[in-house]
Amino acid sequence: xxxxxxxxxxxxxxxxxxxxxxxxxxxxxxxxxxxxxxxxxxxxxxxxxxxxxxxxxxxxxxxxxxxxxxxxxxxxxxxxxxxxxxxxxxxxxxxxxxxxxxxxxxxxxxxxxxxxxxxxxxxxxxxxxxxxxxxxxxxxxxxxxxxxxxxxxxxxxxxxx
Amino acid sequence: xxxxxxxxxxxxxxxxxxxxxxxxxxxxxxxxxxxxxxxxxxxxxxxxxxxxxxxxxxxxxxxxxxxxxxxxxxxxxxxxxxxxxxxxxxxxxxxxxxxxxxxxxxxxxxxxxxxxxxxxxxxxxxxxxxxxxxxxxxxxxxxxxxxxxxxxxxxxxxxxxxxxxxxxxxxxxxxxxxxxxxxxxxxxxxxxxxxxxxxxxxxxxxxxxxxxxxxxxxxxxxxxxxxxxxxxxxxxxxxxxxxxxxxxxxxxxxxxxxxxxxxxxxxxxxxxxxxxxxxxxxxxxxxxxxxxxxxxxxxxxxxxxxxxxxxxxxxxxxxxxxxxxxxxxxxxxxxxxxxxxxxxxxxxxxxxxxxxxxxxxxxxxxxxxxxxxxxxxxxxxxxxxxxxxxxxx
Numbered sequence: 365x366x367x368x369x370x371x372x373x374x375x376x377x378x379x380x381x382x383x384x385x386x387x388x389x390x391x392x393x394x395x396x397x398x399x400x401x402x403x404x405x406x407x408x409x410x411x412x413x414x415x416x417x418x419x420x421x422x423x424x425x426x427x428x429x430x431x432x433x434x435x436x437x438x439x440x441x442x443x444x445x446x447x448x449x450x451x452x453x454x455x456x457x458x459x460x461x462x463x464x465x466x467x468x469x470x471x472x473x474x475x476x477x478x479x480x481x482x483x484x485x486x487x488x489x490x491x492x493x494x495x496x497x498x499x500x501x502x503x504x505x506x507x508x509x510x511x512x513x514x515x516x517x518x519x520x521x522x523x524x525x
Numbered sequence: 526x527x528x529x530x531x532x533x534x535x536x537x538x539x540x541x542x543x544x545x546x547x548x549x550x551x552x553x554x555x556x557x558x559x560x561x562x563x564x565x566x567x568x569x570x571x572x573x574x575x576x577x578x579x580x581x582x583x584x585x586x587x588x589x590x591x592x593x594x595x596x597x598x599x600x601x602x603x604x605x606x607x608x609x610x611x612x613x614x615x616x617x618x619x620x621x622x623x624x625x626x627x628x629x630x631x632x633x634x635x636x637x638x639x640x641x642x643x644x645x646x647x648x649x650x651x652x653x654x655x656x657x658x659x660x661x662x663x664x665x666x667x668x669x670x671x672x673x674x675x676x677x678x679x680x681x682x683x684x685x686x687x688x689x690x691x692x693x694x695x696x697x698x699x700x701x702x703x704x705x706x707x708x709x710x711x712x713x714x715x716x717x718x719x720x721x722x723x724x725x726x727x728x729x730x731x732x733x734x735x736x737x738x739x740x741x742x743x744x745x746x747x748x749x750x751x752x753x754x755x756x757x758x759x760x761x762x763x764x765x766x767x768x769x770x771x772x773x774x775x776x777x778x779x780x781x782x783x784x785x786x787x788x789x790x791x792x793x794x795x796x797x798x799x800x801x802x803x804x805x806x807x808x809x810x811x812x813x814x815x816x817x818x819x820x821x822x823x824x825x826x827x828x829x830x831x832x833x834x835x836x837x838x839x840x841x842x843x844x845x846x847x848x849x850x851x852x853x854x855x856x857x858x859x860x861x862x863x864x865x866x867x868x869x870x871x872x873x874x875x876x877x878x879x880x881x882x883x884x885x886x887x888x889x890x891x892x893x894x895x896x897x898x899x900x901x902x903x904x905x906x907x908x909x910x911x912x913x914x915x916x917x918x
Contacts, residue, residue, distance in 0.1 A: 386849075388849035389611065389613060389849065391851055391852065393850065415739060416739055416742070417742060418742075418861065418863055419852070419863050419865060419878065419880040421865060421876075421878040423867055423875070423878075424876070425869075428869060436850075436878075438863065438880070442739065445755075445760040445761055447761075447852065447854075449850075468740060469737075469740040469741045469888075470741050470885055472888065473884065473885070473888045474885075481574075494567075495566065495567060496567035496917060497567060498567070506574060508578075512575060512576070
């Protein structure tokens, strides 16, 4: 099934929840409402064959987009060898998404990483702890307003690039 | 006399020789049986993704070397392919550059698998193999040094091609090496496959079913040893892999022995691909003809004003891909290595996310060791072939 057909199928099922469909360099990205993400992912896995979650991450669009964050799900279909990308917009003041670790076990660590580095929490996650940073770390380093040198340090004066 | 029936919690790592770096496992033991295993990672976190947001696209390439430091060229390849896709110049890469990329990648696969086999065997008591494997790995690091100047952190591929052509005479060296490799693999097999101790330590150990492996996201040889026939080189070919004739070894057992055999067969296939790549190698350019984004050949910089201008612009400012996002997965020695890049139209990535295969594969460790012997934990860490450099990034 082509990406187009998958998108049509998604639209037919979740008409109002599909916010945007973009094709760039041959890759399809579907933006959906964050309230429906678990339903959408379950549908993608069971009815469209996207049985493999390759990657899950947060992107910070500070000053470029509102709402500020996107959580990105890169899916793969092992049978037809196709990829598709699902995104959900997440607002800064309400930075949480329902967990998809019930849909794919692999989401567990990816969501922990997203929480740790980007500060987006996942409702219903079984074990939401920091994963890469120390347990007592304050702040979320991958946010755009987090200084590269870390907090409480003089900004680096030399050239970065 | 009352027996003490409490479980015991022990700490394995981060300074433990068989955790392959700085992995810490908190193990809850009932006698010798592991009740619960909790991996703790992040001791090697260097903030690669954060750093890359402050560098131009070209300046990120050396950072990728340091992810999976046992297979630097696979990381280079995944990253440059993602940038090329973002720029839309994937089909402009010259044939010679593509062939050399495949060639170096398969050497990298051999290099990574040799370290895996050496350390895995050493961990579970077969010490001889270690030195044999490192002898061959040394030859590959020599080849690395000749092409890129560095033995480990190669930084060899560039957006649009390669940093330099192969030096004279290296093709013969690589061919001699690739031709000798099947014989070496026989030697390793002779030391391990029929060895009863090796079989006792690996057959049935660390079993994972295909469904569980897919659910937890395991990729690469570890997934193929559980019976899932999926290899990105064949199924989503990149860099010209569709033109090579190779087999994808798949085993059904899903245990440590099957993963050992899968990687061993992969090494045989890798040496065949290297020989095919050498046959395909024809003289030609090694950089794409896209002056706005690809560094011009040095000769042009010295001789022509356009070359000088382009070189200056790319080095000082970098290039700005149009806004958009791409995901590129490559079959690294350890599994699917993915790069997710978001561009906002500036010369630096808005976001670079690495999908490291080891990170996801390690997630499968608790369910592979719980209920098993403590000694099997060491075997399972070895068989998952993890590198903490890419887990922690």
